[in-house]
Amino acid sequence: MAGRNISGLKQVHLHTLCKRRFFEAIVRRCASTSSQVHENCKASLLKKLNAKNPEESDNVCIYRVPAKLLQVEAKAYVPRIVSIGPYHHRDRHLKEMEELKLKFFQRVFKSREEREVELDSVISAMEELEPKARSCYADDLLREVGRSCSPSLIQRWMLPTLRRDLIKLENQLPMFVLHKLFELIHGSPQCENPTHSLQDLALNFFKPLLQRDTNMNAAGATTMNRTCHFLDLFRSSILPEIQDQDRKRQPRMIQSMTELKEAGVILKKSHSDRALDIRSKGRVLRIPPLHIDDHRGTLFRNMMAFEQCHKKCKPDVTAYLFFFNGIVNSADDVEILHYKGIVHHSLGCYEDAANLVNKLCKEVDWDGEESYLHKVVCEDIGVYFMSMHAKLRGRLVHYYFSNWAVGISTVAGLLALYLTLIQTGCSVAIMVNTLQKESLWSYLGLSFSLLYSRPSTPADQEDLKKE
Known part of the structure; x- marks a missing residue:
């Protein structure tokens, strides 16, 4: 009996010892696994820490549109019929235009009695520019608009869409590539206007985008060398002449056009050839004409997206759009600007125009730094609007003469x-x-006597008549 008890105790001891060793093995394995995970994580972090991040080149000027802007109006940034850059090169809906590109290529480089342009020299030039730009563009698209001696390869319906496509941020080529191609093709018999620069041809081609009557001329060769691409060239052509010291922080937005009018601000149409040249003097506000529709909305969206991405670019178009977003709060504001000859639209009603203006600045970050409209908003119009005379006039007009x-x-x-x-x-x-x-005293006595007199009756009135 005692032997059985001893044997049972030994079995229990062995069973407990096995469990203990099993759990110890699990703990050691977990500790080993945890240590291995720690070492792997450490090695991964050290690898990332020591890795060399690619530095952004100073020549970067063509960007992907930020996702938050795409969420507002994606179609404003995607080319509709033609792609000239790498971002949308193989999009299916742009295949038809590839045939037209081939025809332009043949027109410039095809052999006839003698070569119009030496293809070898162009290939060599593009190979030298390969590190900076990995594609090329034939700029005859711009010159084709003014041709009259031969049938145009571009149908009339294509031109408005082409202009909008070639001005979109994601659909650009560096200007130095286009400039080099223009120099190589400059002496071709196909070039009917050799005195015109690429800059002049481009601005003439994009002129209908804002429907301006005046000539679009940027600041000559200096601007040509500094602009990054077509979008930047067009943007520079509509900016007023701004000195760096004129840009200051704009801590507040301007009031609506209705409020400004009620306060006595005098609104006048400006005849400046620069679309963004807004000026003021005292309570007089001068604004150049602006055409509003979906196509101009696309243009302004891409210029603003370029300013949001390009650190060397001043946010002047952004400041301009936030200015209009401030003065246009309702259909009434658009109506005031329309009757002054400043705002023209083809959207059906004033409410649609107001909604488009207000939507342009949606999801756009701007803190008012370096605003070229600081003088207009914070000094001239702002100081007048905050005066007692303007406040009193505004209240009277708002409540009694609205x-x-x-x-x-x-x-x-x-x-x-x-x-x-x-x-x-x-x-x-x-x-x-x-x-x-x-x-x-006589009037006072009469008053007291009336208080104590008996009211007259109809009989009394008859007696008075008889008397």
């Missing part, structure tokens, strides 16, 4: 008050004249 019905009611009320005052004055004058003839 529209013709309220204005007529206000005038009628003032006229009634005026007539009441005249009537009261006449009554007082008659009373004063009477008091001058009779003594005050």
